[in-house]
Amino acid sequence: MKTSSKLIAILFSTVLAGCAATTTIDEYRPTGEPIELNAGEKVVVLGRRDAGHYETDREFIGCVGKRMTGADIGVLPEQVFIDAIYPWFEPRTAPKGLPRLKRLMQDASIKAEVDKLDVRYLVWLDGSTETLDSGGSISCAIGPGGGGCFGFAQWDKLSVYEAIVWDLQDLTEKGRLRVDSEGTSYLIGAVAPIPFLTPVKSDACSSLGNQLKGFFTTQLANPQ
């Protein structure tokens, strides 16, 4: 009896271990200079939505913003910023590079609105979560005597997101971060469907959010 319990426990932990996502973060910064974020200054996290086949979803932007929010960092909600600067940060008009941002900030009314909102840094997030591969099959049936699901299914998910930090005062790029998170989820049909889901997107969000937070706060803690 004890041996079978141990076996089940080992099997269960093996399956659960398979549900962990593998996350890699690459960081690039042009200089080692600290990022200044004075009291009252805010950061806004914006999603790129100009690609044709995917959309950087608002849920992910909100998740990263929530992760970054802390005692040192004030994060302005994306929609508040976009509405205040309407229509200059819509998918059609949002600056894709620094030269366009510089031209936008030359407009006195836009500059005044950005200053009014106390936004110092823009964090552009671009990416998506996609299902790469799936296999197995599961079928469910229901009848007068009851029902149930039988089979096994698995699918791989990959989250790739890039964050670019722009300084709205100096109109320069302060750094880039890229997160790749990959994992496999399983669904076992043993009368009731039992899911073992790998939180790929959630892992990408927490990794990116924490890294971005460190991007600002670490430098504040160790000024050169």
Place this chain on the structure above:
Amino acid sequence: MIMIKMNRFAAIIILIILSGCSTSASVQLTNEFPQVLAKPKPLSATVVFEPSFATYVAKPNAKTMIDIGAAQVRLLRNAFAGLFSKLEFVSSREEITSENAMVIIPSVREVQVSTPSDNYLNVFEVWIKYNLDLETVDGEAIDSWFMPAYGKTPDAFMASKGGAIEEASIIALRDAGAKLMLDFYRIPAVNNWVAQELRRSQQLQATSSAPADSQTSPQQANSAEASK
């Protein structure tokens, strides 16, 4: 008796589930749009929102209906306020009272919708194709401008089709505002009209200040004589 009740209950449950899987969507846009951040030119315009435009209900396919009339009027009222300093909104050409204004008559050419089952992408898409007839107050055509707008939104898992199409439509309308602000004064015919209007207003100012000059000049002459 209990058996009949159970059957009815099961039928209701199945109907509820099936209605959740329904692919038809009827959407009415009731949202507000943000004020545009732009300095308008010192020019006049009259925007004619014909009843067919103000109450426009798009039927891009047999299963989708989008009531965009009121929302597009709200959006264009707001967007044109960022382009012209003097604006008049009327519902027919006969109601125009402004002089020397550009008359703008918007109309919807077509609305298209694409869902994940159509495009095999994980997004809902909406295209709104506008046409702006631009004329002088006298009815002389300046241009007829085709203005397409596009909006897309991710396929929210378990969210309704109607909700996703509504969000994509709002994004498309906001895109129409962005397109208008970005490109309206880049239309060559509009650019020419603006140059003509600015020249005309400068000439008007010069002629209105000329009699004043001629009135003051004798006084100046008198004072000059007096000083002598």
